[in-house]
Amino acid sequence: MNKYKFMALFIGCCALPLLAAWLVLTQGWFNAGASSQGQWQQQEVFLLAPATGKAHWRLAVAPAASCDSQCQQGLHTLQQLYLGLGRKQQHVQPLLLGDATVPEAYQAISKAAVLLPLPQQLQNQILLIDQQGLVLLRYPLPATAEQMAPTAKAIRQDLLKLVNYDRTSV
Structure with a gap:
């Protein structure tokens, strides 16, 4: 040669x-971004104060006004997701945003005040918020209980990816 x-x-x-x-x-x-199930935020929205404890990721239900039946389904799903995380629960904090009160049936969920008024596109959504208070992903609250299972599966997949690859506490 x-x-x-x-x-x-x-x-x-x-x-x-x-x-x-x-x-x-x-x-x-x-196809960039095909691995995430939720809708990525197009602009930065800092809704919460930075996290201080081990819970770096926050899952929040953001109702439009009061917590109606759709919001109740979202809270139920959020609590089931949180309980299903097992030992990874310490990295996630479930929240209810706004002025609505948390029903007694959902003891794992705490109430959180937002830093600024909730934008219209984030109302009636389940939000995935990082440790700095930045909204990363959003999932619409389904109208029926049958539609909640695929939404919960999508949230779980995205959340586990983020928790597993999070290196801020290492």
């Missing part, structure tokens, strides 16, 4: 992966 043939083969092996990556990106075959 002469040196020109080797050089052409070497350059081809280096250029082929770059060309393939460029082709995938320009043709739109790459």
